Amino acid sequence: MVGSEGTIRMLWLQGASCGGCTMSILESGASGWFDELRQSGIDLVWHPSVSEQTGDEVVELLEAIRDGRERLDLLVLEGSVARGPGLTGRFNMLAGTNRSIYHWLLDLAPLADYVVAVGSCAAYGGIPAAGINPTDAVGLQFEGSDIGGALGAGFRSKRGLPVINVAGCAPHPGWMMESLLALTSGDLSADGLDAVGRPTFIANHLAHHGCSRNEFYEFKASAETMSERGCLMEHLGCRATQAVGDCNQRSWNGGGSCTKGGYACIACTSPGFESAQNYLQTAKLAGIPVGLPTDMPKAWFVALAALSKSATPRRVRVNATADHVVVPPGRAGDKRRP
Ligand code: SF4
Ligand code: SF4
Numbered sequence: 001m002v003g004s005e006g007t008i009r010m011l012w013l014q015g016a017s018c019g020g021c022t023m024s025i026l027e028s029g030a031s032g033w034f035d036e037l038r039q040s041g042i043d044l045v046w047h048p049s050v051s052e053q054t055g056d057e058v059v060e061l062l063e064a065i066r067d068g069r070e071r072l073d074l075l076v077l078e079g080s081v082a083r084g085p086g087l088t089g090r091f092n093m094l095a096g097t098n099r100s101i102y103h104w105l106l107d108l109a110p111l112a113d114y115v116v117a118v119g120s121c122a123a124y125g126g127i128p129a130a131g132i133n134p135t136d137a138v139g140l141q142f143e144g145s146d147i148g149g150a151l152g153a154g155f156r157s158k159r160g161l162p163v164i165n166v167a168g169c170a171p172h173p174g175w176m177m178e179s180l181l182a183l184t185s186g187d188l189s190a191d192g193l194d195a196v197g198r199p200t201f202i203a204n205h206l207a208h209h210g211c212s213r214n215e216f217y218e219f220k221a222s223a224e225t226m227s228e229r230g231c232l233m234e235h236l237g238c239r240a241t242q243a244v245g246d247c248n249q250r251s252w253n254g255g256g257s258c259t260k261g262g263y264a265c266i267a268c269t270s271p272g273f274e275s276a277q278n279y280l281q282t283a284k285l286a287g288i289p290v291g292l293p294t295d296m297p298k299a300w301f302v303a304l305a306a307l308s309k310s311a312t313p314r315r316v317r318v319n320a321t322a323d324h325v326v327v328p329p330g331r332a333g334d335k336r337r338p
Contacts, residue, residue: 116164
């Protein structure tokens, strides 16, 4: 359980969590996550789902870290911090300790070199914070997009960094591992985070970039129902032009992404995504989607959309509302209509 000298000691805790972030990171690395950790010199001192240690052994470890007898390099939280009722944290206790996860985090976070929130629950509150939020679920250092959360706006880990928010529901395994490795190699500083604590090497991309439906998007040739090939933005609620992440530039589970699989992007890397009312349908005002691309003035988008629609090739228009290619690309000499 205790790492040998020279290794990076990582403790992974789960708050109000579905366990999906762990499921995601288990996909990491060509030869598996555990091998990748070994190769990276990271000693996973405890993880509630994958470690053999349980009961007294774990309590002993946590107390040793809290009392300064064991070193803590990386503290990772998956799931939101349930602070209720009345800031007791008793909605989410750490079994065998008669102490809430919330209060364990208040003890342990200042002792870690780096604190990492994996997933949008740990970062911003996420799914457990939706609606009336009866458990008072928050992120480690944010409540939605408001700074604060469980640890407070002023929190800094031992190395002087705020909480690193590897957002996503679930995040890509590569985002999590690359963030951990960037931290431990000294390549991630506060300057490398965006306004809501996400590493910019992830947040400087939009999920829309690289989508296999980009040709349909350019011509505003839209799917009208699920399973059709067209762009999902106009009718089916795709928010990838506003959502950060390189989701369509690296594969998930060996291949694919949400939009490649036929599902509209729900902007799961964004604070507050869980409160959207328009999953799989596009919110519109006077027929124009409310959520337009973040990198283009609205008037330009409306003008370009009208122009694109008037110039849509028949192949793109017909295929957009089909579940397979009905009109193949034309070739020189073909007698097919363009
Ligand atoms: S971020 Fe999503 S996948 Fe991760 S624990 Fe929360 S609900 Fe589950
Ligand atoms: S489906 Fe979404 S991600 Fe794909 S091209 Fe359309 S807007 Fe972009």
